[in-house]
Amino acid sequence: AEIGRREKVMEDANQSLEHQVQERLVAEKALRVSEQRNSTLIAAMTSVVWTTDAKGRFAGRQDSWGAYTGQHYDDYAGLGWRAAIHKDDRAALELAFANGVVEGQTFDLELRIWHAPSNAYRYASLRVVPLLAADGVVGEWIGTITDINDQRVAELELHRLNTELEVRVAQRTAELQAANKEMETFSYSVSHDLRAPVRAIAGFSRMLSEDHAAQLGSEGLRKLDIVQSEAKRMGSLIDDLLTFSRLGRKPLDHAELDMEQMVRTLVDRAQAQHEGPAPEVRIGHLPHANGDRSLLEQVWANLISNALKYSSKREHPVIEIAAISEENDHVYFVRDNGAGFDSRYKAKLFGVFQRLHDSTEFTGTGVGLALVHRIVTRHGGRVWADGELDKGATFYFTLPKGSPDDGS
Numbered sequence: 001a002e003i004g005r006r007e008k009v010m011e012d013a014n015q016s017l018e019h020q021v022q023e024r025l026v027a028e029k030a031l032r033v034s035e036q037r038n039s040t041l042i043a044a045m046t047s048v049v050w051t052t053d054a055k056g057r058f059a060g061r062q063d064s065w066g067a068y069t070g071q072h073y074d075d076y077a078g079l080g081w082r083a084a085i086h087k088d089d090r091a092a093l094e095l096a097f098a099n100g101v102v103e104g105q106t107f108d109l110e111l112r113i114w115h116a117p118s119n120a121y122r123y124a125s126l127r128v129v130p131l132l133a134a135d136g137v138v139g140e141w142i143g144t145i146t147d148i149n150d151q152r153v154a155e156l157e158l159h160r161l162n163t164e165l166e167v168r169v170a171q172r173t174a175e176l177q178a179a180n181k182e183m184e185t186f187s188y189s190v191s192h193d194l195r196a197p198v199r200a201i202a203g204f205s206r207m208l209s210e211d212h213a214a215q216l217g218s219e220g221l222r223k224l225d226i227v228q229s230e231a232k233r234m235g236s237l238i239d240d241l242l243t244f245s246r247l248g249r250k251p252l253d254h255a256e257l258d259m260e261q262m263v264r265t266l267v268d269r270a271q272a273q274h275e276g277p278a279p280e281v282r283i284g285h286l287p288h289a290n291g292d293r294s295l296l297e298q299v300w301a302n303l304i305s306n307a308l309k310y311s312s313k314r315e316h317p318v319i320e321i322a323a324i325s326e327e328n329d330h331v332y333f334v335r336d337n338g339a340g341f342d343s344r345y346k347a348k349l350f351g352v353f354q355r356l357h358d359s360t361e362f363t364g365t366g367v368g369l370a371l372v373h374r375i376v377t378r379h380g381g382r383v384w385a386d387g388e389l390d391k392g393a394t395f396y397f398t399l400p401k402g403s404p405d406d407g408s
Contacts, residue, residue, distance in 0.1 A: 047146045
């Protein structure tokens with residue numbers, strides 16, 4: 001019985017030992033599989049993966065680090081790996097590691113690392129994660145380095161190009177401002193200096209017609225009338241040129257404007273001065289706008305007076321004034337059924353002294369639409385026109401939308 005009992009104990013011990021051995025073999029196999037999987041994962045990653053002890057010393061061989069930096073094990077062992085970091089970035093790395101040890105937290109850093117295949121330093125994104133011991137103290141670090149050199153170089157190049165562009169734009173803007181100022185000064189001086197001789201021409205021609213009518217005869221008086229008429233037209237041109245030159249120097253006084261009320265007032269005023277047939281004027285909804293009242297009144301006054309003038313030869317002139325609201329702008333327009341214009345030359349409409357109709361047919365100096373263009377442009381808007389000969393014209397201008405409660 002005693003022998004049987006001992007045999008049973010030995011058998012149980014052997015089975016227990018076999019079980020323990022089997023468990024150990026299974027665990028070792030699982031460990032080998034896990035290590036192989038981790039190695040394969042690291043090899044498959046495009047980032048450099050490495051580990052250090054708590055003090056930042058490399059723990060064992062770091063194959064991906066060696067492949068990237070060209071350092072051999074003897075070079076990067078311990079703290080030797082830091083020699084691959086650009087000298088200007090090492091202080092930031094030391095500080096990040098020191099703070100990381102104290103705080104026990106992950107940290108990220110951008111720095112330059114030597115890249116052996118390209119024989120140059122490359123920008124890289126460093127991410128370091130602590131492995132904490134049971135007491136919460138950092139026991140090990142696991143880090144990854146992702147090459148971001150191409151992205152960083154592209155960003156730096158873009159920044160350089162933007163900086164150059166800003167400098168060029170600033171220089172070009174200064175040149176344009178200087179040229180505009182010079183042109184405005186020139187226009188003002190010329191206009192001012194022309195006033196005296198034009199007045200003299202008008203005055204002496206009037207004196208001739210009054211004091212020497214008998215000697216001049218009917219033909220001479222007719223020619224003097226032409227001289228006086230042209231002198232008067234020249235005076236109007238000078239006045240318009242002065243207005244145009246002053247416009248560039250006048251600061252904008254922005255305010256919220258009731259465009260519909262403004263238009264109705266200007267239409268009544270224009271019709272009271274109009275000598276042709278009374279037109280049918282249709283005024284639609286005109287949303288409020290933000291701008292300089294006196295300047296925008298000039299815009300409306302010029303467009304309304306043009307519509308009255310160029311539709312005056314129609315038996316039943318019709319003028320329509322309305323607006324269309326788009327996402328960012330209000331589009332205002334004035335449409336008439338008058339003489340229209342040849343659309344091939346519409347690009348000339350908004351130039352100074354540009355006219356598409358003979359002055360003997362329709363009076364004017366050719367400055368009104370240039371003023372409209374300049375005023376609207378200064379308000380951040382656009383102007384354009386559509387039309388056909390003898391089929392009327394539509395003039396448009398935009399103004400940026402103001403506050404959400406601007407009456408639109």
